[in-house]
Amino acid sequence: MIIKTNAVYLLKRLSKYIKKLNIKKKTTIKDIANVLNISPAAVSKALHNDSRISEKTKKAVKQVAKNLNYQPNHLASALRKGKSHLVGVIVPRTNSNFFSSVIQNIEEELDKEGYNIIITQSNESYKKECRNIDTLLFTQVDGIIASMANETINLEYYEKIKSKGIPLILFDRGENDLNVDYIGINDYDSSHMIVEHLVKQGCKRIAHIGGYKHTRIFNNRIRGYIDALKKHQLPLEDALLIESSLTTEDGRAKMTQLLALKNRPDAIYVAGDYAALGALQVLNEQGIKVPEDIALVGFGNEPFTGMVTPTITSINQHSSEIGKQAAKTFLQHAKKTIVKQQLNKIILDAELITRDSSNIKNA
């Protein structure tokens, strides 16, 4: 009898609260506390399975929480705990398969530990990148995972992140000078693989449409290209080594420039797939046979490299692995309370995906 009365009593209180809620605010821990006549602190502990709360109370709390459709206020707990459980991600753009795949893997890995990500795009602009950093810091992210814009030379803004004591992890486009964690592929070796592959196909004059020298990864690709040429005793001509923004447009322009040479190359290694596509368009338009007349290799293994005619040989950058490692590196930092900067440089081996644009023997 007593139990029944008690249940009826609780039900009354509950329905009273439900009514109120329809008119008013969201359910808080306080509402649950009121319904059960216990303190908000007890409710908080019950929801977190604190050992000092009885099983009976825990069950009751969870039941009421469900009935009242309670949703914890993340802002409040984040404020109190000093952790937002938000991680900022900065990429040059999301509509490249590489970056979107990295992002997806970061998200999946962080999700396991209850972290969410805020994605921002720099559109290859340094100015936008700075604004993104401000935005992320403003949002109180617990860490930042970034790949730099093409334009970025000044590292002041990144120093700002470091000075705040927030973990910073760079991937793909990074900078050694910053002395932070980095995850990327071995660009130098990738260039070697490409040159080696082209040499095997019988190419003798290999040109390189490279990225901006000031970006480390592109610089490494250029160095790899030069050293590989030396290794195979091939001619290293200034005219065959061109710096580019690596857009499709610029790929077209630089290809046109190469075709204007008296002594044309018999192979082109382009440091980015989009630019490689531009180059291919020009070659196709001018009726130059690929790969017989000129072989072509791109970089990044974007899906379209397998869609165009001929399909383009490219380098697979292991985007998913890069994303996972970046997330894991962040989590390592997040777990330590001390912000001891134990540097984590992870360099993955890339993979050459051979396709029609460089397959001379079978052509």
Place this chain on the structure above:
Amino acid sequence: MIIKTNAVYLLKRLSKYIKKLNIKKKTTIKDIANVLNISPAAVSKALHNDSRISEKTKKAVKQVAKNLNYQPNHLASALRKGKSHLVGVIVPRTNSNFFSSVIQNIEEELDKEGYNIIITQSNESYKKECRNIDTLLFTQVDGIIASMANETINLEYYEKIKSKGIPLILFDRGENDLNVDYIGINDYDSSHMIVEHLVKQGCKRIAHIGGYKHTRIFNNRIRGYIDALKKHQLPLEDALLIESSLTTEDGRAKMTQLLALKNRPDAIYVAGDYAALGALQVLNEQGIKVPEDIALVGFGNEPFTGMVTPTITSINQHSSEIGKQAAKTFLQHAKKTIVKQQLNKIILDAELITRDSSNIKNA
């Protein structure tokens, strides 16, 4: 003299604080208040240019804030104000040009008003979509802009958003039943445009590889296709109308299925570019001339439609306009304190981009 002493005094206090900060925490409004011997409330108001604070104080506050490298704590103000200034975005995936462009435009538009976005991907999975919604609600977003996964039929989770009183705006893949704001293109008319175009090219047996009928936009494309055929008194055969997941893989499968017909179609209208690409691959592999033997039209105007051979005719969905309108619609809601659901259905006219895959006359 008095002024000078005062300056020296302030400087001392300042440096004392700076020292502390190096060892300890981030600067707060309280620190600034202590330096200037005013109340935290005055500092807050000064930073917000409250008219009841003297210009002198404002300047001093801003100067000290700068010196101490003050960064407002967004969590605290969000908690206090009950607004996170965060907007959640749910898309099936980001590595499609359409979605990434929509996202970029949402971001730009919201940024103007001080809102940030949290991007989540459903990967076309209903389960993931539900988790995304929970995540976003947990993060206390002020609104959600979403495009539904292919799988999504059950709308319960979306009702959850509505019941929280959080503005929900759908784009592209939406549902009329939910009765929320929607921004998209006129799918029905787009189908008409495509059929009309193909008829003009002389096609007489037009097949349609469509999306899932339960998704409204795909259903509209199917209805448009059927009605347009009727209008032009063309045969409407069951075998020529196929439902597909619209992946590249499935595009290949469905194309193969169509080619197995005794009476082959002379044109294929595919409701998605990726599937159209799969179809094109099969056609190319089988040596079927496109567009002479069979014409092909896709949907979405993904960049690769202009890259492949032959280039694929497609429908431009005005991604940037959709993104902008979605953001603006959210902002309208955000500005009203009352959550009066004045519905905003925006249907944009799409645009047919004619390319080689359907250009029979010039071929």
Place this chain on the structure above:
DNA sequence: TATATCTGCTTAAACGTTTAAGCAATAAAA
């Protein structure tokens, strides 16, 4: 029996803002 330990809570402060209310001092109006 007295003391220590454990259990299951409560109290109260804290996280960093914002803001309603209030209060002096000064300026303007009567």
Place this chain on the structure above:
DNA sequence: TTTTATTGCTTAAACGTTTAAGCAGATATA
């Protein structure tokens, strides 16, 4: 001169959590 308004602040509470500290009562230990 008194009243009213304006200026420039302060006080204190609030947002919804978490958590250190504490406190009864029950149970175990000496």
